[in-house]
Amino acid sequence: MKILVIEDNKSVCSMIEMFFAKEGIIGEFVNDGLEGYERFKTGHWDALIVDWMLPSMDGVTICRKIREEKYTIPIIMLTAKDSESDQVLGLEMGADDYVTKPFSPLTLMARIKAVTRRYQNHVPQEQNGILQTDHFKVNKNTREVMVDGELITNLTPKEFDLLYYLVEHPRQVFSREQLLERVWGYQFYGDERTVDVHIKRLRKKVETSQQPFFHTVWGVGYKFDDSNKAN
Template identity: 60%
Template structure:
């Protein structure tokens, strides 16, 4: 992979460079937000993954993320932040980041998340060229809800749920594929992210929060909280 790491802490960059080399990945490093954004915009199709610090000189990570998303809707972005609050995590996800890692972090944890995110990005790429006469068939379809994994679209009461990020789509698909089954946060971490989060379950809650906000723009809520357990999909009361 070609990795663009936008990180103002040189010691962190030097440490991750060793891990990138051990994976045979090519790492390019920028130490302020504007420099990182310029590197990306020079050749946006070149990068397979971006890690982006939230606190950067010149231009902050949220602004950089927003600008990158204007150019590319699909390049995977992992936000790195020393802050440990749900609001910062949600802001990063809202601006288009696919994942976040809170500092201090284990390099092996970051590498694992990057691998999982890259696998899912590759899977998405393989489906892009296969949208054909089956474009109107749905992988999940109920009286009120449907999803198409080829077009990566979801509809509630025939209205498109707009702006779903790759992770939000995968999360919604996982829940909707087993209607009324209750999933714990640990199960969703494994099924959607493809690896253990070492107990960091807040990433599920942050994604659920943003997903619900997008669903509520087109209809009633179809993701239900089962207190003390987790979440489930239930569209039985989603009639028009």
């Protein structure tokens, strides 16, 4: 496993590096936000650990830019900020997990293993406009959706667009505003219940009581996860 760590506290870097060595993980450490972001784009990584407060570019901006560019790498954010609103912001911008300082290296290692395992098992495979997950097969060209081998024939065009976008970004949490902008294609300054209505319809059309796919993250928005361990 190869992990990029963007962290300006050298003591924290030394501690993480020591535990990486014990776990057989190759770690590369960058102390500047902008430099770390550029290094991320030029390498191949299994996970990214990024501090919130960094010189040149903060960790939240790094997360947001990575997700906007559709990278599906697992991201863990490190920060001394521990308020609920800070955690919500970090998750909203694309972090998969959130570890507050001071932290136990053993806890961090457990989080790394958990998020990388989820990505390895459930990242959708895309080929020729077709997304394939454990339960879904979504064809962007024919606009067909199959769930566990069953064709779903009653989706509206916008329901399909919303479903495709969420399936394309598994486990990533999006606010209603983000979904309005990225799926509807414009900034929406009115009633955000448009997203709620479409999510409700998707749930009714493709979910079962035993297998939810579209999950509400309270205080943030929605995410897609078709694994059996979704929270």
